[in-house]
Amino acid sequence: MGTSHADIDKHVRAYIGVFISLAVLTAVTVAASHIEFGSHSTNIVVGMLIAAVKAGLVATIFMHLKWEKKIIYWVLVLCFVLFAVLMIVPGLTMITSMTVGGS
Amino acid sequence: MSAELMPYTIKDHPVTGVYNGKLGIWLFLASEVMLFGALFSTYILLRVTAPEIGPAKWPIGHEETHLSVFIGTLNTFILITSSVTMVLCWAALKKGQFDKGRALLVLTAVLGAVFLFIKLWFEYRTKFAHDLFPKTSTFYSIYYVITGLHGLHVLAGVVVMFYFAGPGSKLWKDDPDYFTNRIECTGLYWHFVDLVWIFVFPLLYLL
Numbered sequence: 001m002g003t004s005h006a007d008i009d010k011h012v013r014a015y016i017g018v019f020i021s022l023a024v025l026t027a028v029t030v031a032a033s034h035i036e037f038g039s040h041s042t043n044i045v046v047g048m049l050i051a052a053v054k055a056g057l058v059a060t061i062f063m064h065l066k067w068e069k070k071i072i073y074w075v076l077v078l079c080f081v082l083f084a085v086l087m088i089v090p091g092l093t094m095i096t097s098m099t100v101g102g103s
Numbered sequence: 104m105s106a107e108l109m110p111y112t113i114k115d116h117p118v119t120g121v122y123n124g125k126l127g128i129w130l131f132l133a134s135e136v137m138l139f140g141a142l143f144s145t146y147i148l149l150r151v152t153a154p155e156i157g158p159a160k161w162p163i164g165h166e167e168t169h170l171s172v173f174i175g176t177l178n179t180f181i182l183i184t185s186s187v188t189m190v191l192c193w194a195a196l197k198k199g200q201f202d203k204g205r206a207l208l209v210l211t212a213v214l215g216a217v218f219l220f221i222k223l224w225f226e227y228r229t230k231f232a233h234d235l236f237p238k239t240s241t242f243y244s245i246y247y248v249i250t251g252l253h254g255l256h257v258l259a260g261v262v263v264m265f266y267f268a269g270p271g272s273k274l275w276k277d278d279p280d281y282f283t284n285r286i287e288c289t290g291l292y293w294h295f296v297d298l299v300w301i302f303v304f305p306l307l308y309l310l
Contacts, residue, residue, distance in 0.1 A: 005198055011194055015191060018187070019186075022186075026180065033172075040163065047309060058186065059298065062190050069115075072126070075130060076129075079133035079137070083140045086137065086141060087144060087147070089144050089148075090151065093148060094151065
């Protein structure tokens, strides 16, 4: 990542762009929650997709991941795999409770 | 000075390619992802196993949750704004503008404090007044745990930022690059706190 004054100014423009995008997407999330997309599950998917885009903007620009070194990416890959496992755990619990006849 | 005891606080480490503080804060944030991840996992389990009718039904929307979408949205805007003032602070320091950087750091900390004030005064206090406690329902138990833990993270960030704007700013005179890197690490933590809220807000307030 460049650190000359011109590079920093370029960064600042990106920061302002992300700020505006985040504000707009927050308004979009609130508006989308008032629309019925058929089933409520669809609303949840839409809400989470918008949140993922917002999180992506924060991580790549504000947290400098766009210009980061390899080692940080590897830490995050490992973190993401373990996080995915955590998200799968509730699903496994439900499958288990169904097979043993629970509710 | 401390440079011999803690090398690579400014220059990138030849093995990792980043200065030590940055690798440290990212490892810490990875552990934080797992901490909040466990709570999100719990949220999913509680929600999908909730009965579809009756008093234990999962509440959706303001009518059932009694959470104010307006307050949630306002706090979201406050955190987003504090994230941009944080990166602008780092950019100012990187350009050698200490006074501007410090003013932006103070502004970030104040925005964090305002977030906490709104959370405690307009949300928790009125919830308690209406007998809505963690014991009220599974929804409220996970609401208080997630927002409470997130609030503690905001508090920690505010304390650290006031430290660097106050007594901690002496480091700028001795070593501006070291100070700027510390602010970058503080920022990484602060953006993570913002990032968690980006998911908490729709999951608890909207959906």
